Amino acid sequence: MVTMLQKKIFRDIGENRWWFLTIVGICTLGIALLSGVNLYTSTVENDLADYYMRANLADFWIYKADVSESDLGRIQTLPDVEMVQRRKMLEVGLGGEIKATVRLHATEEQARINIPELLDGSLLDGTETDALLLDSRFAEANGLVPGDSLRFEAGGQQKEWLIKGIIRDVEYIYYAPEGLTIPDYHKYGFAYTNASALPQVPYNEMVISMNEDAKRSQEEITAEIRETLPGANILSRLHQLSTSNIENDLEGIKEIGMLFPMAFFLTAALVTWITVGRMMENQRQHLGTLRFLGYSKAEVMGRYGLYGILITIPSTILGWLISRHLIAESLYRMGIAYYTIEENGVDVFSPHFFWAALCVALVTGGAAFLSCQRSLKTMPAALMRPTPPAQGHRILLEKISPFWRGLSFSGKIVTRNLFRNKVRMLMGLVGIIGSTALILCSLGLTNSMDAMLDKAFDETMQYDVEIKLRTPVPLETVADIYEMLRDAQSIDATMAFSVYLYGSNGSVQNPYLVVMDDQQSSLRFMGSDGGEVSLPDNGAFITPRMAKALHAEVGDVITAERLDGTVLQLNVADIVDFPVGNEIYISRTAFSKISSLPFRVRTLLVRGHDLDLSALKDDSRISLVETKAEMETNELILMGLLRSLQMIMISFAGLLAIAVMMVLGQMNYHERIRELATLKVLGFHQKEMERLVLHENFWITILGLPFGVLAGFGLLGVILEEATTADMEIGLFISPVSVAVGCALVLVCTILVGYMIGRKFKSINMVASLKSVE
């Protein structure tokens, strides 16, 4: 049964419904943003984890020229190895209408690790020698279905291959080979066939799955495998193309999805705390009456705790609806499109939702409870007396005579009021600083990324076309390609291979060692002193991120280990500014001094415009021809998800600004209604009252904006520091236009709310407002 006290509280809420609803709105936004973004990332992580488990994703991939039965046996006996399977792997170029590269895996029995999932057609029965299972994305992009056939040469044999089934595979969830930033399903795909279909091709790949409870580190296991199979190339999940790409993508979103909503939540919580506390203080005389009537402190506090519950319940429900059906759903639709994985839809909850709801309950309930408790410490008789109005006193600014004299009369009133009511000002400042910082941080995120891309594409990358060869070859064998590119301004040949780098601090990095022509002009390196530097004859260049990760300085010698176990000693010649990529760059001369490995070209970097690239695209030795413009477009596509997230962030920050100004305006209105009624009696017109009173909000906004801008830079700095991967150097940059737009947006919110609150002035009942005893 509803008690009279509860009835009173419900009626109080009804009377102050806009104030109450705004607080519910702020809490809803906080819960929605914090749990929405995290619900997306946790859904994708859960989907991936399930898929990895279900399809038994390998923990290690080992590449060796000829994997024998005994190699297989030796690996199988290593501790913690659960399962091992050998495969034949080769890349085949399709001719004819479909010009593409397909990575073909062949197993001697059904795959038990990286188990392909059949989507259409049927599986291989183990006996076919001219049938395959084809990548679903590749098939879809090229209009292929089961029953169609592909013609290509594999293992020295040119033949027709029947597509028996369409599959997806756990090691190809995100397949962007050859340094592509986003998958190109027209050009790249994979397929499975029986080992018997490729009799000429030796087994050259092993996949290993480890026991789930294996305690040893990846480095320890890698070392053990290397000892067992000297000269083999070993990849772990950290370095496998698909898993590492996914990991990097999710990491960025996850960090942004945590830091930004946390900052948002903090602002919302502070505003809520102050406002609910204030609502309770305004109940002071009522508390006195209840105590006077004989209610115990516990009874009163218990009932007023209702405020917390009544705010938390609708905020939690609305917050969940928005987080699940708006934020997580829209991010999921966009994000999952990059991955070849079963779409199971967004999970119902993430743990963050419960944390956020709990925080809202603690903030609202806590503020109501503590404020109530503070008031109840006073004797009932004192509570029954109204709080004396804040005493008028001179403020510091009045001592600055020229300033004070220069203010209009209304300016003086507004200024005094601002400093008289510090809590109101503090709440307004917190809200404005928070909202401005959040808006600028969202805008700045794009600015910083755009600046990074501009720097990478306009300053660092001086080449116009990248040509990737299918396999590394001696330079002299590509003389005809040089001839085809005779109109180019310059062509730089590069060799690159993956290495492990061991830092003095124990950290292990896995970059490419890029060997370039001594006089290359494709990449512009900016040295640690800020000037342009050329690749030296001794030593290599590393990026600041690599230097930081390895605790390396100029002059240090770092140990690099090829995937086949060959060890190289690299002298750090300089730490160069390089925005995209985290590789090691060395000249051919310097490389020849530390290694006897021959120089074999893998990539050609070409400078020149209007080059005829059509012949190159048809060349079977070449796997990729990509122009700088295509690379830039692909980068922008890749950032699509981040941009969606950014739009959500801006919208929420704007809504927070509106909500904060609404609360502030409502507070101003309710607490000063007697003053406003007096002005109305004196004959002030509505517009004059609006000017006088709402200028306060305007000035709070003006005062808060500079701090908001500073906080925005700070927040973005923290996010960039935490959310960017080692592959990118994203400098902190918020453009002046973004600063102007962000500040203008907050100001517009203030003016809009001012207008809305101003309309309420019309309804002030002078008689009723002035009748109550002060």
Next chain:
Amino acid sequence: MADIIFENVSKEYRMGEVTIYAANQVSFQVDRGELCIVLGPSGAGKSTVLNLLGGMDTATAGKIFFAGKDITAMNDFELTDYRRYKIGFVFQFYNLIPNLTAAENVELAKQVCRSPLEPEEALRIVGLQDRIHNFPAQLSGGEQQRVAVARAICKNPDLLLCDEPTGALDTETGKTVLGVLSDISRKMGKTVIIVSHNSLLAPMADRLIEMKNGKAVRESVQDSPAELEGIKW
């Protein structure tokens, strides 16, 4: 001709099925420059009449004329202008703005009218020339009420409406305030209407209107109102 005319003015509130008359067919007249006291017990409808006359509330029926103009026919904007240029209000609980000094509270009123008195002059009239830079919290109740009077007269209004101006004051302080109001009527020629439940104030009025249960039950004119010194309560 009378400056203020109430013609069968009613103000009713509907509470479901029940209709409550705060003012019921009230009629009276007040001449220019008179000091008029509206007397009656609590709930008699005195403040309602004052609020209707001051344009702070609207009548349900009847007509109210001030200086020949029907204020019951005015819209919200016209009523604001009416309060702005014609009326000065004094309340029982002062309603001063706490973070403005005495002078600034008065200046607040000065800002919105056409031919105001200087705030210092208005404060001098109420005897507060030495307290002009004090904030309300630094003034006694009587002083705060005098600031409220100064704020009202600073607007140089044609009509000063006072709702229980001495209700929160002791006798001596109340007398000071009443003296000021009397001077404003007698020396400055302004029409002053005081609402009070205190019948001991009756002798000082030029015109006395007694109210009961929302009705004006008696109206009398006193040709020789008593001096303030002789009044006690």
